[in-house]
Amino acid sequence: MTFTVLTLFPEMFSALLLGGIIKRAVESKCIAIETVDIRDFATNRHRTVDDRPYGGGCGMVMKPEPLARAIRHAKQKHPEARTVLLTPQGRLFDQRVARRVAQYTGLVLICGRYEGVDERVSLLVDEELSIGDYVLTGGEIAAMVVIDVVSRLIPGVLGNVRSADEESFSSGLLEYPQYTRPRSFEGAQVPDILLSGNHLAIKQWRRRVSLARTLAKRPDLLFRESLTPEDIEFLKKIHRDIEAIIERHMQAP
Numbered sequence: 191m192t193f194t195v196l197t198l199f200p201e202m203f204s205a206l207l208l209g210g211i212i213k214r215a216v217e218s219k220c221i222a223i224e225t226v227d228i229r230d231f232a233t234n235r236h237r238t239v240d241d242r243p244y245g246g247g248c249g250m251v252m253k254p255e256p257l258a259r260a261i262r263h264a265k266q267k268h269p270e271a272r273t274v275l276l277t278p279q280g281r282l283f284d285q286r287v288a289r290r291v292a293q294y295t296g297l298v299l300i301c302g303r304y305e306g307v308d309e310r311v312s313l314l315v316d317e318e319l320s321i322g323d324y325v326l327t328g329g330e331i332a333a334m335v336v337i338d339v340v341s342r343l344i345p346g347v348l349g350n351v352r353s354a355d356e357e358s359f360s361s362g363l364l365e366y367p368q369y370t371r372p373r374s375f376e377g378a379q380v381p382d383i384l385l386s387g388n389h390l391a392i393k394q395w396r397r398r399v400s401l402a403r404t405l406a407k408r409p410d411l412l413f414r415e416s417l418t419p420e421d422i423e424f425l426k427k428i429h430r431d432i433e434a435i436i437e438r439h440m441q442a443p
């Protein structure tokens with residue numbers, strides 16, 4: 191996978207190479223990260239990339255021409271790549287979208303800055319993505335999020351090929367809790383079941399904790415994911431327990 195980032199701040203992306211899995215993935219050529227400085231595609235003496243908005247209002251808007259030239263330059267080098275504009279107006283980038291875009295051989299990530307990008311740039315891109323309902327000062331951090339999330343889905347990037355699948359959201363549920371030594375930490379114990387050596391029981395416990403946690407913290411996720419009959423039975427049990435508690439408190443004076 192080759193990520194080609196179109197940005198006014200290419201030096202921000204050197205942060206990805208400072209350490210960790212992304213640095214290693216680049217070194218082992220599982221992924222490549224290229225940056226294109228949009229300012230290099232400005233044509234006037236001052237290398238202007240922004241201008242005042244038509245119709246008035248505060249702030250500046252990124253001009254379409256330098257961006258269009260930068261996009262065409264990137265597309266010429268990577269004809270197979272999907273072009274993505276990072277913008278708060280985009281579709282929400284979640285794990286499902288990440289799995290889909292990880293199938294492309296290249297992604298051209300276009301980072302907007304200032305108060306926005308000339309609307310006509312959206313006509314030149316394949317899709318628009320947002321990383322959440324808040325406003326960043328620019329698309330750069332969003333592009334880094336996309337690079338990070340997509341990279342770990344690329345074969346070879348994670349040591350253990352199964353680990354990308356086993357985590358939060360891949361199953362559609364929140365992850366079960368993890369523990370390591372010591373067995374007792376500041377009075378808090380590791381659950382006994384994890385020391386039992388009973389792998390089937392551990393697997394069931396982990397699934398149930400995932401379900402209960404997801405129900406408590408992110409019930410919205412349970413609407414989207416496929417649950418087994420055993421999962422449903424467990425959730426029904428929780429439901430019955432909660433009803434019994436409510437019943438008991440309604441009776442109490």
Ligand code: 6GU
Pocket residue numbers: 275276277278280319320321322323324325326327328329332333
């Ligand atoms: Cl992709 N860009 C900006 N500027 N803000 C955002 C975003 C993107 N995603 C969420 N907020």
